[in-house]
Every structure is written in structure tokens, then in C-alpha cells.
Amino acid sequence: MGFMTIDGRKVEFTDEKNVLTVIRNAGIDIPTLCYHSELSTFGACRLCTVEDDRGRTFASCSEEPRDGMVIYTNSAKVRKNRKLIVELLLASHCRDCTTCRDSGECKLQELAHKLGVRDIRFENYKEEHEIDMSSPSIVRDPNKCILCGNCVRACEELQGIGVLGFVNRGTEAMVIPAFNKAIGTTECVNCGQCRVVCPTGAITIHSNRTDVWSALEDKNVRVVAQIAPSVRVAVGEHFGLPKGKSAIGQIVSALRKMGFDEVYDTNFSADLTIMEESAEFLQRVEKGGPFPLLTSCCPAWVKLITDQYKEFIPNVSTCRSPQGMMSAVIKEYFRDPENAKGKKTVVVSIMPCTAKKAEAARPNSVTKGERDTDIVITTTELIRMIKEYGLDLSKLEPEECDMPFGFGSGGGVIFGVTGGVTEAVLRRLAPDQAQESMQTIAQCGVRGEEGIKEFSVPYNGIDVKICVVSGLANARIVMDRVKNGEAQYHLIEVMACRRGCVMGGGQPVGAGPRTKAARAQGIYAADNESMIKKCDMNPLIQNLYNGFLKGKEHELLHNEFY
Secondary structure, three states: OEEEEEOOEEEEEOOOOOHHHHHHHOOOOOOOOOOOOOOOOOOOOOOOEEEEOOOOEEEHHHOOOOOOOEEEOOOHHHHHHHHHHHHHHHHOOOOOHHHOOOOOOOHHHHHHHHOOOOOOOOOOOOOOOOOEOOOOOEEEOHHHOOOOOHHHHHHHHHOOOOOEEEEOOHHHOEEEEHHHOOHHHOOOOOOOHHHHHOOOOOEEEOOOHHHHHHHHHOOOEEEEEEEOHHHOOOOHHHHOOOOOOOOHHHHHHHHHHHOOOEEEEHHHHHHHHHHHHHHHHHHHHHHOOOOOEEOOOOHHHHHHHHHHOHHHHHHEOOEOOHHHHHHHHHHHHOOOHHHHOOOEEEEEEEEOOOHHHHHHOOOOOEEOOEEOOOEEEEHHHHHHHHHHHOOOHHHOOOOOOOOOOOOOOHHHHHHHOOOHHHHHHHHHHOOOOOHHHHHHHHHHHHOOOOOEEEEEEEEOOEEEEEEEEEOHHHHHHHHHHHHOOOOOOOEEEEEOOOOOHHHOOOOOOOOOHHHHHHHHHHHHHHHHOOOOOOHHHOHHHHHHHHOOOOOOHHHHHEOOOO
């Protein structure tokens, strides 16, 4: 424990890794562009510079706190330096702010306003580069890159992919994929975590909002929406609702007002996924493998396996993701002329995940020659559509999803957090949904935001070894251990994004520790409020299996990844 004086106030610190964290903990919001608590310290932007009592200025992100330090965060010298830094960044930056995809949410734009930068004294001599639209998930605009390195470090450190890197030096420096390839032709897994940490419009979501508006205007089209579990706990915060509070009822209301004909809950198909995946797991137990069974819900994780761990493709569950199952079931339901009523059906999937856009475009996301999911939009795109339509989500009366696919169990909603798929599988294998049984499962080691969780549970005389992973860099560690024979598991659950889908690449950015925790807590709160905890006790699921799904289970709910 130590003390430092910040702007004349004595502040205590303990194990904070840098001065910046101590300052922010003291309630002073120092601006940064290149600093993220989960990434290595880069110290490129220098906006977090402060002054000490000897007149020395330094970047607070890369300075360790020392007892007795005296810090000034807003001196004349500091203000002048920060303003000059932003001015120099803008001097070599594309300034089409009014038409930028990130306008209104750009940190550089926000800082320019905050620091009073009104005039740019320097000419922009940088060569203009082509915008990279090759990915179905993200858009790269090199003209808006400020060389903060956030995307490079996120791709390498959080995801272990390393698609992006620095080339050249000085004024010629750029961040690009190797050999200046288009991002869509690389081993990018479309997770969107580079977009989450980008402070400008250099990396943005590949938007499909226009496609949705066009479908809604077509009178010959039935537009059906499905809403993923973690979308409901991230939308509301943008409209002033408490962080992490489920806004599923208001989302349904907004979609109906915007013109959607049917609104379904992806929790329903999460239940379907567990029905099929648990059955597949039990079949493998009976046959003695192949183990480990690898979950298939996360498309970024599936792409990592199919690109870089091809020998494990037979281990990947053949189950489609909840998005894929729901879309296939919806399309099949409306193939019946009685249900179709002469209209074409367009399925719009609302997801927290940019990789779901790539999943929808995969060759195996097709049934009977027809694409299952027609359009995927992210939580961020949904927020923009609600605002474009002129609605205030916080003032809408909640409405229920439509039947027959509008209700899921608590096991379905927890898909939004790391460990949720595994917990839902364990619930399915449990003989009942008594509170004591559910609590025992929740406390077995499946919950928590750690990147790698290893535990075992007894089942029918077998000690089932399980590994739950979030973040693809952690997945690499686990898969390399399995590959080398250093670890054996029966089941491995992987979500590409740290903490799970609640922190997906399509979610609203700028989430701090409290927001991250609140989103996860919101998912568990929705589970707690659910009367039905197990997928097999969902009456809608039972009706589906006993109804039109009979004999079509494999066709609609499974696929191959070869």
C-alpha cells in the first residue's frame, strides 16, 4: 500500500499496475486512445501524459505508481500537450466525420470536442488507401487509422490469430494484414474484437441495415426476426436503462413498430441445440469417442478449428449453432403453404457477434438449396435502426415474442456467457430441475469469467472432464495441450470473445468492468426469473419434436464442417 498526491489530493493505491489506473480509480477520467486494461501497454498516443512536481511529463499508462509521487493531471503544460497530440492525429486523418460509420461514437472525435480542437494547422499529405470491404463482418478503412496498435494487440494477445501488423516506418507506417492481403482472404475469424478496441472508424462493422429496411418495405415479404440471448442485456444501456437489465420486451415492441412480421427468441433454438448436443455427447460416451467433443455454437471458434486444427474437425459437434437451427426451422415452418400465405420469408438474425455474418454466408448454412439466415445485424446495428426509426427504447411498453418459437428455458438464455453452453448440457443430463440440483451444477466450476476453467463432474459412473474457454488465445493453449497429449477432456466449450457473447464483437463498445459484469449478471438474472430451467422441459420444444420436426431432425439441426 502507498500514497500519492493527485491534483492536491492524497490518494491511496495498492497493486495497480500503472499510474493511469490509480488516477482513474480516484475519479479522474484521463483520455487515452491506445490503452486497454486487457491489452499490453503500448504507450503510443501519449494522451495520458501527466506532470509531476519537478515539471517532468510522462505517459501515466507506462509508469509504475510509487509512494510519495505528486501528480498533476490538468496543468497548462498537460492541456497544451494533449491538444497538440489530437491536432497532429487529425492532421493525418480522414476528416469525413459526418459520413463516417463511427460518427458520434469515435473517441478521436470525442476528444477533439473535449479538448477544444477547432482548427488544424497542418496539411494532410498522406496517400489515400482503398477501403477493404472483403470481409462479411468488418470493414477496414486505413485512412482513419491512427496507429494506436489496439487492433494488432487484440488480434494477437486476446485471440492468438495475429492477422494484423505494422509495416513501414515514420510517416509511411500502416497497420495491414500480411502482404497487404484483403482481410477477407486471411485467416481472420471475423470475431470483431479488433473493431471493439479501435478508437476511430478505421475498423467498423460491415453493416446490413439497408438490407433490412429494404425487406421491411417489400409487401410480398414476411420479415422474421430472431433475438440472441446476450442482445437483450446490452441494448438498454444505450437508452438509459440500467446496465445489464434485460430489455427483451422493449426490443420486441420496437421491432414490431419497425414492421417485423414475426419476432422469435433464439433462446428457443438454444434449447434445441442442447437437446441435440447432449444427445450427441451421450452417443460418443457410449461409443467411447471421439473425444473431446468440441462445441460448435461460436463461428469464430469453428473457423479457427477448420483453418488451423484440421485434425480435430471430426471432434466438432455436428449441431448447427442456435442461429442456424432457428433459421432452418423458421424457413421449414413457412414452407408450408398454409403458414406461408403466399409470402416469401426473410429471416433477420440479431446477434452480438460479427462472426455470425460470416456463419450465415457459409456454404453449409443452407437447407434445400435456400440460405437459412438471410440477413445478420449486430446489437450495435439494431440500436442504430431503433434510433433511425425515431424510437426511444426506454419509453416502449414491453411485448412478448411470437409463438411457436418465442420461448426458451433458463438454460437457453445462459448461452450468452462463457460456460453457459456447458451448464445447459449438464442441466439436460440432470434428472430434474430442483433448485438444489441447479445450484450444484452452477457451483461445479462452470461459472466465472476466467479464460480457462477445468473441472470434472460425475455422470453414470464416469468422471466427465470438462474445459470451458473464452478468448481464442486461450483456446489455442488448450488445443495445443490436447494435441500434444498433455490434457484429456470429454467436452471443450469455446467462445471466441472473452467472457462470452455478452462481450461479442457486435456489442456496444466502451464497456468497462462494471458494464461487463452487469451484462453477465443480467443473463443470470433472466435465468433466475425463468420457470423452466431445462431444455427438455420446454413444452414448445416437446411440441416441435412431436410435430413437423419429426424425421427432419438431422436435416434441419445438423451439418458438417469438412
